[in-house]
Amino acid sequence: MRDFGPLGGLKPMAPTQPKSAIPVLYEDNHVLVVVKPVNMPTQEDESGDRDLLTALKDDLKVRHNKPGNVFLGLVHRLDRPVGGAMVFAKTSKAASRLADAVRTRTFGKSYLAVVHGSPKHSAGRLVHHLLKDSRTNTVTAVPAGTAGAKEAILDYEVIGQADGLTLVKVMLLTGRSHQIRVQFATIGCPLYGDQRYGAGRNKTGQQIALWSVLVSFDHPTRAERLSFESSPPADYPWTLWTDRMPTPLK
Numbered sequence: 001m002r003d004f005g006p007l008g009g010l011k012p013m014a015p016t017q018p019k020s021a022i023p024v025l026y027e028d029n030h031v032l033v034v035v036k037p038v039n040m041p042t043q044e045d046e047s048g049d050r051d052l053l054t055a056l057k058d059d060l061k062v063r064h065n066k067p068g069n070v071f072l073g074l075v076h077r078l079d080r081p082v083g084g085a086m087v088f089a090k091t092s093k094a095a096s097r098l099a100d101a102v103r104t105r106t107f108g109k110s111y112l113a114v115v116h117g118s119p120k121h122s123a124g125r126l127v128h129h130l131l132k133d134s135r136t137n138t139v140t141a142v143p144a145g146t147a148g149a150k151e152a153i154l155d156y157e158v159i160g161q162a163d164g165l166t167l168v169k170v171m172l173l174t175g176r177s178h179q180i181r182v183q184f185a186t187i188g189c190p191l192y193g194d195q196r197y198g199a200g201r202n203k204t205g206q207q208i209a210l211w212s213v214l215v216s217f218d219h220p221t222r223a224e225r226l227s228f229e230s231s232p233p234a235d236y237p238w239t240l241w242t243d244r245m246p247t248p249l250k
Contacts, residue, residue, distance in 0.1 A: 020059050022052070025228045030094040030220050031087060032056065032072070033228045038083040038207060043074060056088060076102060076109065076175060081193075084111070084212025085230040089220070097220040102175065108216035108227075111170040112159075112245075113180060114209035114237045115189040116201045118166045123157040126183045130176050138196065139178040141186040152176040154183060162240040165192055169213075180210060192237055209237055213246055 023035040034056065036042070041051040057070045073095030075087045087107075089095035101107035128141040129149040142149050153173040160167045166189070170180055181197045184190060190198025193206035211232040218225055232238040234249035242249055 020063060022056060022059060025085060025230065026226070027090075030089065030091050031098075031226075032060075032090055033085060033087050033215065033226075035230045036078050036083050036086045036212070038233075039081055041080050042077045042086075045080075052086070053088075060090075073098075075099065076107070078212055079178060079181070079210075081208045082210045082212065083230075083232070085215045085228050086212060087215050087217065091220075094220040098217060101217050105173060106218065108214065109172045109175070109212065110214035111172070111180060112211050112213050112232065112238075113168050113170055113184065114192040114240075115166050115168060115184050116164065116192060116198065117189045118161060119156065119158065119168070119184075119187060119189055123155075125153065125155050126187065128152050128183050128186055130179065130182055132177050139176070139182045141182060150174075150176055152179045152183060154180065159244050160241045163237065165237055165240065167241045167244060181208075207235070211238075 022037070024032070025035060026033040036052055041047065041049055043053045044051045053072060053074055057072050060066060060070045060072065071090065071092065073089035073092070075089055075095070075098045078084065078086055087098065089098050098107065129144045129146060130139050130152045131142045131146055131149040132139045151174065155171045155173065157169045158166055159169055172179065178197070181191055181194050185194070185197040190201050192209040193202050194208045195202060195204065213231065214227060214229050216225065216227040229246040231245040231247040231249055238249060
């Protein structure tokens with residue numbers, strides 16, 4: 001797999017600390033990088049299901065024996081069915097600086113996705129204007145200039161093809177809701193398992209094949225670029241490309 005790069009600045013948890021229930025890739029006084037489980041909301045929503053932000057706050061409170069409320073800032077989001085590497089801020093200073101990094105696009109996010117069919121080109125850029133319906137929580141590609149629509153940009157590269165499916169690496173240049181899912185569905189290549197934007201191509205119960213494989217950012221308090229990788233689970237369709245993953249499948 002090209003361009004994912006090595007793990008950077010990995011700091012193992014001290015042996016005396018209780019182990020987190022959520023896999024931790026890195027932790028220091030300012031940032032926390034974890035592997036988000038699939039089908040878990042990033043933050044509290046109308047479902048009332050246990051969410052990642054609350055779970056991590058509770059986890060930090062126990063592991064670090066913290067009294068009172070625990071601060072943990074949400075830097076970016078992943079859709080509920082999507083898993084993989086995710087960054088949180090443990091201080092307000094880190095939250096502000098990482099938010100700036102997201103806004104100025106120096107916060108790197110790379111994904112792997114499995115799509116039906118194949119994009120027309122082996123690599124390229126997709127640019128659409130997306131409009132979100134908050135009432136139904138659905139997003140639609142609309143003509144430029146549509147009121148309320150936001151520009152969505154991503155770069156992709158085809159990594160492999162098998163079983164009528166294509167593995168693509170995706171780099172987000174913007175962070176719109178459901179962006180990857182909607183943009184690939186719009187070009188006729190809905191994601192494997194996407195029940196919302198690929199219902200006609202997927203079977204009920206299939207897990208969406210979209211994974212946050214790399215996050216990279218400048219540390220908020222020191223001059224160091226950090227990168228962290230996570231591979232999807234060892235399930236179909238990911239197992240079609242085991243040798244193409246940044247880290248071994250588990």
